[in-house]
Amino acid sequence: MPHGRHQIIGAVGQKLRPESLEVTEMVDPRLRRIIGRETRIPSMRWSLIAVFGSFALAGLLPCASALTISGSVFQGSPAPGGGTFSTLESASLNDNGAIAFVADVSGATASQGVFLVYKGAVTSALLQGSAVPGGGTFSAFDSVSLNDGGVVAFVADVSGGASGQGLFLINKSTVTAVVLQGSPAPGGGTFSTFESASLNNNGAIAFVADISGGTASQGIFLINKGAVTAVALQGSLAPGGGTFSAFDSVSLNDSAVIAFVADVSGGTASQGIFLINKGTVTAAVLQGSPAPGSGTFSTFESASVNNNGAIAFVADIGGGTASQGLFLINKGKVNAVALQGSPAPGGGTFAAFESASLSNNGGIAFVADVSGGTANQGIFFSS
Numbered sequence: 001m002p003h004g005r006h007q008i009i010g011a012v013g014q015k016l017r018p019e020s021l022e023v024t025e026m027v028d029p030r031l032r033r034i035i036g037r038e039t040r041i042p043s044m045r046w047s048l049i050a051v052f053g054s055f056a057l058a059g060l061l062p063c064a065s066a067l068t069i070s071g072s073v074f075q076g077s078p079a080p081g082g083g084t085f086s087t088l089e090s091a092s093l094n095d096n097g098a099i100a101f102v103a104d105v106s107g108a109t110a111s112q113g114v115f116l117v118y119k120g121a122v123t124s125a126l127l128q129g130s131a132v133p134g135g136g137t138f139s140a141f142d143s144v145s146l147n148d149g150g151v152v153a154f155v156a157d158v159s160g161g162a163s164g165q166g167l168f169l170i171n172k173s174t175v176t177a178v179v180l181q182g183s184p185a186p187g188g189g190t191f192s193t194f195e196s197a198s199l200n201n202n203g204a205i206a207f208v209a210d211i212s213g214g215t216a217s218q219g220i221f222l223i224n225k226g227a228v229t230a231v232a233l234q235g236s237l238a239p240g241g242g243t244f245s246a247f248d249s250v251s252l253n254d255s256a257v258i259a260f261v262a263d264v265s266g267g268t269a270s271q272g273i274f275l276i277n278k279g280t281v282t283a284a285v286l287q288g289s290p291a292p293g294s295g296t297f298s299t300f301e302s303a304s305v306n307n308n309g310a311i312a313f314v315a316d317i318g319g320g321t322a323s324q325g326l327f328l329i330n331k332g333k334v335n336a337v338a339l340q341g342s343p344a345p346g347g348g349t350f351a352a353f354e355s356a357s358l359s360n361n362g363g364i365a366f367v368a369d370v371s372g373g374t375a376n377q378g379i380f381f382s383s
């Protein structure tokens with residue numbers, strides 16, 4: 001496990017009893033509000049900043065090279081508005097340290113929502129059942145993206161509306177529709193399904209969408225100042241040979257550089273992470289490339305680019321000691337941030353990684369499953 005500072009933003013299923021807590025090693029008095037079973041994580045700088053439990057979130061704390069916390073941890077983490085978090089999905093980090101995420105909720109009126117973590121406080125931005133602009137209600141949320149102005153872009157399904165899905169914005173509690181299912185797609189056809197979206201600090205949005213009735217069945221699109229343009233379409237040429245056959249995760253920085261995961265047909269590699277910069281498409285890393293430590297990259301699942309051109313991504317590994325990990329490309333060098341089987345803050349080991357979001361100051365927020373810990377999933381932060 002490489003050295004680095006990691007912080008738990010929220011861990012599903014954890015419930016803490018404030019009346020039975022004792023911190024045996026202190027780095028900050030505020031740690032008395034953070035309770036867990038005894039856990040020691042040597043040779044790394046980790047800190048627990050918020051575990052969803054029966055106490056107020058503690059906020060950002062100084063890190064220590066070896067931290068011991070004693071106490072008890074229980075399942076049943078409360079969600080704002082009632083119920084408990086059951087599943088964490090998409091997460092997006094901005095430069096202010098705020099994280100937007102999608103989560104399923106058990107035992108509440110709304111079974112899903114978009115939430116925010118900022119300075120230790122967890123709030124709900126939008127819940128299932130909320131009204132949709134133009135009619136209907138939100139029934140499910142998917143990809144979420146948060147910029148430095150606190151604006152959230154998200155993909156959502158709609159029940160009872162004129163369109164069954166769309167791309168929306170939350171700005172100062174006001175929800176607006178950006179583009180809806182059935183809207184005309186550049187080059188012909190109409191948008192049928194939205195899959196991934198990324199909002200930058202200039203208000204531009206890159207997104208992946210399926211197309212019905214067009215010459216291409218899928219593409220990456222950019223919305224800038226109200227105009228929708230196609231950036232890459234299914235069937236377009238891929239760097240190194242072959243053509244793009246499918247698109248997945250997309251990320252947009254403030255210079256309009258787009259990073260994305262794509263499948264390739266007829267090329268030397270069947271998948272990769274690519275960049276689009278001023279119309280030029282280049283490969284950042286391809287299937288079959290060596291992974292740090294051992295093995296080769298076999299599948300890519302998430303990619304996030306910042307203003308410095310660094311890329312954080314989740315990838316599966318073939319033939320390595322770990323089968324999956326979170327990685328960072330910086331100045332052409334690929335490094336492992338966290339690997340399957342490495343220790344997770346709060347106990348247990350990382351079992352799987354699901355999404356990654358890279359800020360301009362180098363912080364990475366990611367969703368990960370945990371094996372053998374007190375919580376089976378969490379949102380983590382590494383810097």
